[in-house]
Amino acid sequence: MRGRLPHTTRPGRRAAVEATEAYQLPRLLRLEPNLYAACFTLMKMVPARHILRRALADGRLDPGTVIVETTSGTFGLALAMQGVHLDRRVVLVSDPVIDERLHRRLVDLGATVLRVPASAGERPGGYQAARLELLARVREEYPATFCPEQYTNPDNPRSYAMVAEHILDTLGPVDCLVGPVGSGGSMCGTAAGLRASVPHCQAIGVDTFASVLFGQEDGPRELRGLGMGLMPGNLDHRVFDHVHWCTPFVAYTATRRLHQRHALFMGPTSGAAYLVARWFARRNPHARVVVMLPDEGYRYQDTVYDDAWLSAHEQAGVAVPEDPVVVDDPRTAPQPWATFAWGRRPLNEVIAPAPAGAPGR
Ligand SMILES: Cc1ncc(COP(=O)(O)O)c(C=O)c1O
Numbered sequence: 001m002r003g004r005l006p007h008t009t010r011p012g013r014r015a016a017v018e019a020t021e022a023y024q025l026p027r028l029l030r031l032e033p034n035l036y037a038a039c040f041t042l043m044k045m046v047p048a049r050h051i052l053r054r055a056l057a058d059g060r061l062d063p064g065t066v067i068v069e070t071t072s073g074t075f076g077l078a079l080a081m082q083g084v085h086l087d088r089r090v091v092l093v094s095d096p097v098i099d100e101r102l103h104r105r106l107v108d109l110g111a112t113v114l115r116v117p118a119s120a121g122e123r124p125g126g127y128q129a130a131r132l133e134l135l136a137r138v139r140e141e142y143p144a145t146f147c148p149e150q151y152t153n154p155d156n157p158r159s160y161a162m163v164a165e166h167i168l169d170t171l172g173p174v175d176c177l178v179g180p181v182g183s184g185g186s187m188c189g190t191a192a193g194l195r196a197s198v199p200h201c202q203a204i205g206v207d208t209f210a211s212v213l214f215g216q217e218d219g220p221r222e223l224r225g226l227g228m229g230l231m232p233g234n235l236d237h238r239v240f241d242h243v244h245w246c247t248p249f250v251a252y253t254a255t256r257r258l259h260q261r262h263a264l265f266m267g268p269t270s271g272a273a274y275l276v277a278r279w280f281a282r283r284n285p286h287a288r289v290v291v292m293l294p295d296e297g298y299r300y301q302d303t304v305y306d307d308a309w310l311s312a313h314e315q316a317g318v319a320v321p322e323d324p325v326v327v328d329d330p331r332t333a334p335q336p337w338a339t340f341a342w343g344r345r346p347l348n349e350v351i352a353p354a355p356a357g358a359p360g361r
Helices: 045-057 074-086 100-108 118-122 126-141 161-171 185-195 248-262 268-283 307-311
Strands: 027-032 035-039 066-070 090-094 112-115 176-180 202-208 242-246 289-293 337-341
Touching (some): 027 268, 035 161, 035 268, 045 185, 066 126, 074 090, 100 112, 118 126, 161 185, 176 185, 185 202, 185 289, 202 268, 242 268, 268 289
Parallel strands (some): 035 289, 066 090
8 A cells, every 4th residue: 555644734734844845945054155055855856846746736647647757866766755745656667777775765665666677788779768668668558647757848947946046045146056967957947047136157067977968978977867878858058157077986085075074975966066166166265156965875875985895996096186177178078077168058069060071089
């Protein structure tokens, strides 16, 4: 039987909020004189809740409708939590590299988790293509399904208007927003909301090497949550003033520093964003900088927070540089940390297609 929350309301009183509502707004913490953290328990709750509530309101999520999505990350967790509160079945299509702790939690929340076979990784399009195929089959199986489509649904970025409002109400005008980029929803949506009041507010996106998001070629990536192999429709490149790329090891080291310096126990995408935000804040002491920290550290206790695991990492021993290397072409960005002045341009203005017959770069 699916769990239902006990009633917490008495007539005439404000209800105690559900966990999924309480999880939405970040805690805003001061890390340095001009550096603030927007610290989320589970950032993906923002778009998950917004998208599902809208679907509910306009009749796309009636009882009996199954919520389906392809995800192996925190968006699935947010959907599964919402499934409990809305009393809807959730079916998630994932792959063999899904984190086991997350998998157990999803199952405990009553979600069905389907995994494409490991052999799918060898096929063209890899897991991503195999997951989409399986999702299409799942949708045929049920009479009514609703798919939130976080990568293309404009309600993903739109949902962050409330985060921007919360930041502005609490901190006042913000000069720079820094955050990791996956679907693009959180950075594009929050930056748009901040710029409605502070048009000069800069947006700095943090990506990883071999991610296609900001013009690099697709390749093997270890960091999860930021960086992508396929371009998400929700990434509006024109939002970004600067882009940084960092290696997983640099992100892990920064994650530990965030914990050691500020007692903030967060995941590695938070560490990557913190690295960049701190660097920018120190170079721009008069700018008020906010950094997005999307999830907590519990899932990474056996990896990022384990000294033995970290020192056995293939990049262990690579010192974190004081500064990134500034490049004039994203395709030439060197590891372990590089930056490029994106200048709020569309992708095709930054990465001009190579003329036919030109030698490869
Ligand atoms: C832990 C974590 N950090 C960062 C991101 C990137 O956020 P967005 O998809 O809004 O770009 C994600 C996205 O799934 C994530 O799970």
